[in-house]
Amino acid sequence: MAQVTLNTLRKVYPNGFEAVKPASFTIEKGEFVVLVGPSGCGKSTMLRMIAGLEDITQGDLQIGDRIVNDVDPADRDIAMVFQNYALYPHMTVRKNIGYGLKNRKIAKDVIDQKVTDAANLLNLNDYLDRKPSQLSGGQRQRVAMGRAIVRDPSLFLFDEPLSNLDAKLRNQMRIEIKALQRRLGVTSVYVTHDQVEAMTMADRIIVMNGGEIEQIGTPAQVYHSPASTFVASFMGAPPMNLLDALVAENAAMIGGQTIAQFAGHGPVTLGIRPEDILPDPNGDFEINVTLIEELGAHRILHATWAGQTIMVSVAKDVTAETGTMHVAIKSDALSFFDAQTGRRL
């Protein structure tokens, strides 16, 4: 277990592309941090710099109490799980898991013991003598996990480990990984582009976009008080509604109707989560529902409001039809963003 500190860590590729703009944050001991963002946002580069697979252009990386900028990946006391598992195809599961230990010149009986323990933990006992090609996707992922666990690292790194699995297995493995991390208490950095994975697994989420960190916070913080319109639209499915509003006389207005009290002047972007718009026959606002998506547990209403499209999420027992509908708004659940920069106000 180790604390990880990034101090203005930056990555510029030889062609001049700045993949990661100077980033600073600290990951606490035992914390599960998820780096999330669209593809190309620099999250994988960040992880690979922490792993030592990518050179650090600028800044310092500290794992535990040493600066590891120039330390070999093998000596950083880390373990990494890759997207395509990266199992050695010609080795049995047993050898795959034990390979890192063998390279560290650990005694054979110790390796055997550790491999057996890891296999027990991951329900892989029956497969130890198989080759990776004889395993299913989920089992391969477990072997990759086993290879990470068996080294007792002070830091786990996950690079989109679940993106090759089907939806059902992904949910199951998500829980398994989370539970395992809780049990072992190892500091973890997990990269994903899937905001559901980020929300469900993270102690803290780091949202990245265009090489920059948009927000660092707990899943609840990131969800309820997004730091920018990017975070607001990236996190949550369906995403937060972002509406053009006008602030005048300390009130934010859409289509001439006052939504909430707000100090300031001029155009702002107003964010409302779809579930914070409540169908209410006595509601002050009128929307025009154009399409209803049935999701079983709830329904998504696609509607227009004063010429802008919005989504409303309603419980399954709410009757909804296309056409005019009255709604109320939870005024304490609103987010305001600068209309130009998109930053939270």
Add this chain to the structure above:
Amino acid sequence: MKRIKLETIVDHSVLIIGSLIMILPVAMLLQMASTPDIETMRNGPGLVFGDQIPANFEKAMFEASGFSGENTGLRMLYNSLILGLGFAIGKIVIGMMAAYAIVYFRLKFATLAFWIIFTTLLLPLEVRILPSYEIVQKLGMLNTYQGLIIPLIASATATFFFRQFFRSVPEELIEAARIDGAGPIKFFVDILVPLSRTMIAAMFIIMFVYGWNQYLWPTMITTDEGMFTLVRGIKQITQTLEGTNLPEYGKSNILQIIAILPPVLIVIFFQSWFVKGLTESDK
């Protein structure tokens, strides 16, 4: 009755004629090897097989021809094996290491180096045979196995095939190995070599047959009869046919059969590997 299509007849005729063209010379060798020399001399190649194969085999394998008495068939077989194996193994080792350097290390001009190696395909041995001979001669390697093998060992073909193969090995595997603490040599030995085994087998077949069938180079480099390879030695026997003695048809023909057997056996035994190595990858 099932109708036989014209196409089928044509197809089969082509195949049958093709295989006859391939097999008949071998059958002819066998026929002459099984007939007493005197009969071959009198009647030429015939259709009747004789009973001389064991006797001729013994003669071919253990009885020397030439002056020194060193170039028995067995000796030549041994020399050919050394040449074939040394040639194949050497080419694979060198080709793999060259490809490893080109693909995995950030070398300046690695691509240029590769293309220079590749263009040597345009410079086969025959083109550079005089300078190569001079070098070998000055190094004192005439009539040695080193002299036979080393000048032929660099291989653009093997380097090319291994380069293509290495480039298809997923990046993540290398990274996983790095995190697992495998340095460049360990990665090569523990992971790359086992992964390449079908490719190695395919290269081995091609290169072994190629090396085994070398004629011009051994002819230039070996003058000592004890160093003759089969392919070169048979020619020597054919030369000694002149004179007053009866030509040794049986012996030389059976030597030829012995000379074509090992490549055939290797191809038969390794053919599944061969196909696998060149068509699919085990990743």
